[in-house]
Amino acid sequence: MKSLIINTCNQLSELGVITALLPEAIPIFMLHRVSNEQDTFGGTPVKFLEQCLAYLRHHRYKVLTLDECHNLLISGEKIPRKVAVFTIDDGFIDHYTNAGSVFSHFKMPLNFFLISDFIDRKLWPWDDQIHVAINDTARQEIRLTLPDKTEFLNLKSKSSTNEITRNLRDLLKSQDQTNLYSWISEYLFPELGLSLGNNIHHNYQPMSWDNAQELHNAGHGVYAHTCTHRILSQLPSAIAAQEIQDSIARVNEKLGCSQRYFVYPTGRLCDYNDNNKMTLSENGIKMAFNTEPTYATKKMGIYDVPRFSLPNTMPNFIQYLAKFEQAKEQIRKVLFT
Numbered sequence: 001m002k003s004l005i006i007n008t009c010n011q012l013s014e015l016g017v018i019t020a021l022l023p024e025a026i027p028i029f030m031l032h033r034v035s036n037e038q039d040t041f042g043g044t045p046v047k048f049l050e051q052c053l054a055y056l057r058h059h060r061y062k063v064l065t066l067d068e069c070h071n072l073l074i075s076g077e078k079i080p081r082k083v084a085v086f087t088i089d090d091g092f093i094d095h096y097t098n099a100g101s102v103f104s105h106f107k108m109p110l111n112f113f114l115i116s117d118f119i120d121r122k123l124w125p126w127d128d129q130i131h132v133a134i135n136d137t138a139r140q141e142i143r144l145t146l147p148d149k150t151e152f153l154n155l156k157s158k159s160s161t162n163e164i165t166r167n168l169r170d171l172l173k174s175q176d177q178t179n180l181y182s183w184i185s186e187y188l189f190p191e192l193g194l195s196l197g198n199n200i201h202h203n204y205q206p207m208s209w210d211n212a213q214e215l216h217n218a219g220h221g222v223y224a225h226t227c228t229h230r231i232l233s234q235l236p237s238a239i240a241a242q243e244i245q246d247s248i249a250r251v252n253e254k255l256g257c258s259q260r261y262f263v264y265p266t267g268r269l270c271d272y273n274d275n276n277k278m279t280l281s282e283n284g285i286k287m288a289f290n291t292e293p294t295y296a297t298k299k300m301g302i303y304d305v306p307r308f309s310l311p312n313t314m315p316n317f318i319q320y321l322a323k324f325e326q327a328k329e330q331i332r333k334v335l336f337t
């Protein structure tokens, strides 16, 4: 029954019946990892991504560049009904080999946000390091003292690796992250009977600057996503400013041009603040994205542009495109307020 309603609404929306009643809005999607059959890290299958882009092409959607998206959000110009934007954060190698090649094949722009120290191979993302530590440890009892000196205790007999990883990450997200990388390498790994080592884990390899340059030359967007992926609101303001400035400068230097867009690490509203937005503006950034799952409209702040995670089924993807999500929101407001 539910799928019948969704399908009917999607069809009505396709005809413009629902969207005509809605405020103008752009669905902006974020991808995470993109995998082919040989990859072992999970993520969105290349085949599904191809299906999504084939749907867009068949139904004559325009996939916007960020310049086009920015212009629509700040100008008086009407936002066309059939538009979408795609972004992908961090800079993993599969973003280049898998995601980039699918978008290039369809001649649609994808926007890459790079952790600059990751592309420089100085580190790999702390959130992935946590996952590897919890997954690889033989300890059944994960007993830790967190950077803020509070105690953490989870048991592998009671919770899955993913649950423990999530619990630990969530706590680390809410405390000062200045020394997070050294806490992981000097305390967490040894405490769990492991060694982090100097090499980047095989499942978490970055693309190279040459890959980034190639994507840029092919018409994709390539932008900064901080140097280290630490959460900006959990850093002293001078370090947060440095994360923004240095990553933008590094991407500009490597690509030989000035970048205008940015994504906040983790991207919840509590993960960045007005100071960070000011620093972005001072560094030539015109628009920044968070991870609030809603549509981008002309009414919202240009440094608080929201994004949906790319859904993992076609009906859900179509539902987001058709703005049925927004229709439900509108209907709920009418009925319950």
Ligand SMILES: [Zn+2]
Pocket: 089, 090, 225, 229, 264, 265, 266
């Ligand atoms: Zn990220």
